[in-house]
Amino acid sequence: MQKKDCIENTCVERIQKIFQTAEVEIQRDKRVVVKMRLDLVPPFLAYAKDYWNFKHLAHISCVDWLEENEFELVYMLWSYETNIMLMIKSRVDRSKPEFVTLSHIWPQAETYEREIHEMYGIDFEGNDRLGEFILEDWEGIPPMRRDFNTIKYSQENFYQRPGREDAQSVRETISKHSGEEVPDFAKEFSIRRIEE
Amino acid sequence: MTYDKNSKKIVDIIQSFARKHSLWILGYGTGCGAIEIPPTMTSRYDGERFGLRGAATPRQADVLLITGYLATKTLKRVIRSYEQMQSPKYVIGFGSCTINGGMYWDSYNTINALAQYLPVDVFINGCMPRPESVISGFIELQKLIAEGRADGAEKYQKNLEWYRENQKKVIHNWKMPDYNW
Numbered sequence: 001m002q003k004k005d006c007i008e009n010t011c012v013e014r015i016q017k018i019f020q021t022a023e024v025e026i027q028r029d030k031r032v033v034v035k036m037r038l039d040l041v042p043p044f045l046a047y048a049k050d051y052w053n054f055k056h057l058a059h060i061s062c063v064d065w066l067e068e069n070e071f072e073l074v075y076m077l078w079s080y081e082t083n084i085m086l087m088i089k090s091r092v093d094r095s096k097p098e099f100v101t102l103s104h105i106w107p108q109a110e111t112y113e114r115e116i117h118e119m120y121g122i123d124f125e126g127n128d129r130l131g132e133f134i135l136e137d138w139e140g141i142p143p144m145r146r147d148f149n150t151i152k153y154s155q156e157n158f159y160q161r162p163g164r165e166d167a168q169s170v171r172e173t174i175s176k177h178s179g180e181e182v183p184d185f186a187k188e189f190s191i192r193r194i195e196e
Numbered sequence: 197m198t199y200d201k202n203s204k205k206i207v208d209i210i211q212s213f214a215r216k217h218s219l220w221i222l223g224y225g226t227g228c229g230a231i232e233i234p235p236t237m238t239s240r241y242d243g244e245r246f247g248l249r250g251a252a253t254p255r256q257a258d259v260l261l262i263t264g265y266l267a268t269k270t271l272k273r274v275i276r277s278y279e280q281m282q283s284p285k286y287v288i289g290f291g292s293c294t295i296n297g298g299m300y301w302d303s304y305n306t307i308n309a310l311a312q313y314l315p316v317d318v319f320i321n322g323c324m325p326r327p328e329s330v331i332s333g334f335i336e337l338q339k340l341i342a343e344g345r346a347d348g349a350e351k352y353q354k355n356l357e358w359y360r361e362n363q364k365k366v367i368h369n370w371k372m373p374d375y376n377w
Contacts, residue, residue, distance in 0.1 A: 135305065136269040137369040143304050151302045158366065161296040161309040 007082050008032055014052075019044060031085050038090045038099065045075065045088070046105055054079045054086055057105075060112035062120050066146045069094045071122060075102075092122060101126040119144035208344065215258070215284065216338040218247040222257035222281070226274060227264020229290040229324045241327035246334055254280040259337075262314070264324070265293040265306045271313060272367050278314060279375050283349045286337060289319045290330075298323060312362045315348035 011032050012024045022036040022044075036044060048054040054077040063072040068091075075088040092099060101124040103110040113124040118133045121142040132138075141148050175182050225233065237243040237250075251257035254277045266274065278287070289310050292298035297308035310316055317340060320333035340346040352359060364370055 136272075137367075139368070148304075150304045153304045154297075154302050154308070157304075158297075158306075158308045159312045159362070160301075163296075 008084065011082075011084060011086070018047070027087075030083055031087070033087045033089065035089050038092060041073075041075070041088060041090050042100060042102065042105075045077070045102060048077055048086065049105055052079075053081045054084075056080065057109060058085070060109060060116065062116045062122065062144075064120065064144070064146045065091075065094075071097055071120060073099065073116075073122075097121055098123040098125060100124065103127060118142065121145065204344070212341050212344065216247075216341040219259050219286075219334070219337070220249055220251035220257050221259045221261055222254055222277065223250045223252060224260070224274070224277060226262055226266060226270055227291070227293065229263030230261075232290075232324045232327060232330060233261070233263070236327040236330045241331060243327075243331065243334075246331070246338075248334065254278075255282060257281055258285055260285065260287050260314075261290055262287065262294055262310060262316075263290040265291075265298065265300050265303075266310065267305045268307065268366050269305075271307060271363070272372070275314070275363060276372060284346070285349050286317045286341075286346055287314050287348055288333060288337065289316045290325065290333075292321060292323050295319055295321065307366060313359065313366070315351045315359075317346050317348050 008026045008030070012026065015022055015024050015034060019036065019040060021040070022034050024032065024034050027033050034044075056078040058076040058078045059074075061074040061076070063074065065072060071092040071094055073090055073092060077086040077088070078084075079086070097120070099122060101109065101113055103113070103126070110127055110129060113122075113127050114130055114133045116122050117124060117127075117130045118135060118138075119142050124130065135143070140153075143150065171182050171186060221233075225231075235241060237248065258281075260274070260278055260281065262274065278285070289295065293300060293306070294310040294316070297306070300306045301308055307313065318333050318337045320329055322329050325333070337346065
């Protein structure tokens, strides 16, 4: 556990004093996680960069919470003076995914937003360069979403080479040699299902 | 130059001897397997003693090494490079991704069987194959050239419609020139 007056705790107290609806917790040494409402994220990031010492945007990432019908955007900020990584998580509605761009605070956010737009489909208002980025001539839903079945797409579109007649399953061979059983969560991958 | 297997004249023997001992590889590392080319060429597993060296442009190259996975984006460019190479030309498939998809068999972006899209002469197994395996793959190619069986270029010309049909199934936006040899 952290000491009472360590740097991460001063961080937590400062955030809780100013942004009172945010939930802050210390994940481990030098990692602070903040969960906040979506509309407070741009003011918080501007505050962190200009009035505090989190000057470096390391990464913007996205998580697909299919069961809760939400996307989660994660902004990772780094401070050179205190060596703390601050992770800001906020939820976006999955049926109408849109947000604003943050490239006026950090210019590199434009590239991360282009990737998230191509892979998840979140629209960033104000970012002019959204569009075809990594994939070429892609028709279909954004491929990193969890309801996109990538195995089925690969089996339907690309020719699969048929396996050998005497093919053995790797997991079952190993379990025979070592004497242990194949665990339950891995049983479905032991069965060859290319010819289906 | 005749590809007829039955009549092996002295000209064929001399030509294939010369060809197999000077193979120029196109400098296009298509995937992660290209990291095994520099160790094969440098002094420890000397690849240059077999006559292998790099070529700058497709017009000057003999061998196209498909090292690893091929995204559909790369496949379009590889087809164009392959068609710019001049006969006799050979294709070597490196790694298990060219054989049956390898590590990326379930990806929406990479092809699984290379032999459907380009005529492959030799497959080298591994992920990545070690330099010793690479050299043994080249020796296998040299054997095929000496016997006159390395006829990937001719197969491509004869079965062009079949290859094109497979390629167009995967590459949707086909804006490539139509070659008519």
